[in-house]
Amino acid sequence: MGLGHRASFALVSPVVEAIGLEKTYRRRRGDDVRALRGLELTVGEPGAVHGFLGPNGSGKTTAIRCLLGLIRPTSGQVRVFGVDVTERFHEVAHRVGAIVESPKMFPNFTGRKNLALLAQIYKLPSTEVDRVLEIVKLDGRDRDTFGSYSLGMRQRLAIAGALLKDPELLILDEPANGLDPAGIAEMRDLIRSVAAQGTTILVSSHQLSEIEQVCTEATIIYNGLVVESGSLADIRARHGAVDVIVGIEHPEQAVHVLSAAGISASVRPPSSGGATPGASGGLPLITVDVAPTDAARVTRVLADNDLYLSELRVEASTLEDAFFRLTAPPSPTAVDRVEVAA
Numbered sequence: 001m002g003l004g005h006r007a008s009f010a011l012v013s014p015v016v017e018a019i020g021l022e023k024t025y026r027r028r029r030g031d032d033v034r035a036l037r038g039l040e041l042t043v044g045e046p047g048a049v050h051g052f053l054g055p056n057g058s059g060k061t062t063a064i065r066c067l068l069g070l071i072r073p074t075s076g077q078v079r080v081f082g083v084d085v086t087e088r089f090h091e092v093a094h095r096v097g098a099i100v101e102s103p104k105m106f107p108n109f110t111g112r113k114n115l116a117l118l119a120q121i122y123k124l125p126s127t128e129v130d131r132v133l134e135i136v137k138l139d140g141r142d143r144d145t146f147g148s149y150s151l152g153m154r155q156r157l158a159i160a161g162a163l164l165k166d167p168e169l170l171i172l173d174e175p176a177n178g179l180d181p182a183g184i185a186e187m188r189d190l191i192r193s194v195a196a197q198g199t200t201i202l203v204s205s206h207q208l209s210e211i212e213q214v215c216t217e218a219t220i221i222y223n224g225l226v227v228e229s230g231s232l233a234d235i236r237a238r239h240g241a242v243d244v245i246v247g248i249e250h251p252e253q254a255v256h257v258l259s260a261a262g263i264s265a266s267v268r269p270p271s272s273g274g275a276t277p278g279a280s281g282g283l284p285l286i287t288v289d290v291a292p293t294d295a296a297r298v299t300r301v302l303a304d305n306d307l308y309l310s311e312l313r314v315e316a317s318t319l320e321d322a323f324f325r326l327t328a329p330p331s332p333t334a335v336d337r338v339e340v341a342a
C-alpha cells in the first residue's frame, strides 16, 4: 500500500479524533472512577508519531481502549479514519494494528509459529510473517520459543503481530514499559522505521524521555484531561523555559535576597547534574527563574547584598521538566513556579 493512497484518507478526516471523551468506570461499591473527563485528541498527519503522554492512572489505556472499540465511552465521540469506532470499529479494524498492555502469545510456540497463527486468523500469506520478522529484527531468533524471549523481544514480536495487517495506524500502549535503556533505544528505532513507511503511530508512555525523540507531535494528559497538545516543536517553544544557573558560596542567603527582590530562586540539589565542578569550581549552584535577558539583574541584586557569584550560565530546561510541571499534583511550590514563569 503506497503512501499516496494513505495520505488521501487524511484529506477526508483525521486519522484519530476524540471529542469530549468521557469514561466513568462504575464500580459495584459505588465509588465511580472518572477516568476521562472530556478528552480531546487529534492525530492528523499520516506518518506522524503522536506521543500520548501522562502519568500512571491519567487515562491513557482507557482512551486507547475507547479508540479500539474495546470499551464504550460514557459520552463523547471517538473516530478512527472518520468512522465512529464505538459502534463500527469492525469497519476500520483491518487498517489498525495495536498492542494494549501485555501482549498474549503462546509461550511454547516459537515466535514464528505465533505470528503464523495470527497470519492465518487475518487470512494473510505466510510470507507476511517473514516481512514483519525482518522489520522488528527478530529474524535470527524466530525459531526460539516465545517463552524463552526477553521482555524486549516479546514486545518486538507483539509489534510484529500488530504489523502483519500492514496497518495505516499503529497504536502502542506503553511499548517501552520494563525495557532497559538499550531496549528503549531499539523500540525508538523500530517506531522510526515503521513511521518512515507512512504508518501513523500513536504511542503512549508515562515517561516523556522514553519517546520524546521519536514523536513529531504529542498530547499530554493528566487526570483524564488534556493539559498540552501540539507539535513537539510548539510544545518545546511554549514550555522549554530557560533557567539561569548561578554558582555561589552562600546559596541559601542568595536565594533569600533574590526572593526579597521578587526573583524566584532555589538551591539546586547536588544530584541534579548542575553541581558537578565546572567554572564554579564545585561551588553550590542555585537555579533562578528569570528570562536570560534579566540575568544582569540577578548579578546586581546579589552584588548589592555583598554576594559575588563565580559562575552564571543559562540552561534550557528540558521538556521533561515541563512534563512534570504539567502533570504534577498541585503543590504550593509548583503553583509558585507557574506564577513566576507566567
Ligand SMILES: Nc1ncnc2c1ncn2[C@@H]1O[C@H](COP(=O)(O)OP(=O)(O)OP(=O)(O)O)[C@@H](O)[C@H]1O
Pocket: 025, 026, 027, 033, 034, 035, 054, 055, 056, 057, 058, 059, 060, 061, 062, 063, 206
Ligand atoms: N476496569 C476498570 N475499572 C475501574 N477503574 C478503572 C478500570 N480501568 C482503569 N480504571 C481507573 O481509571 C483511571 C485511568 O486508568 P488508565 O489505566 O486508563 O490509566 P493509564 O494512564 O493507562 O495509567 P498507566 O500509566 O498506569 O498505564 C485509573 O484511576 C484507574 O484506576
Ligand SMILES: [Mg+2]
Pocket: 060, 061, 062, 173, 174
Ligand atoms: Mg495504561
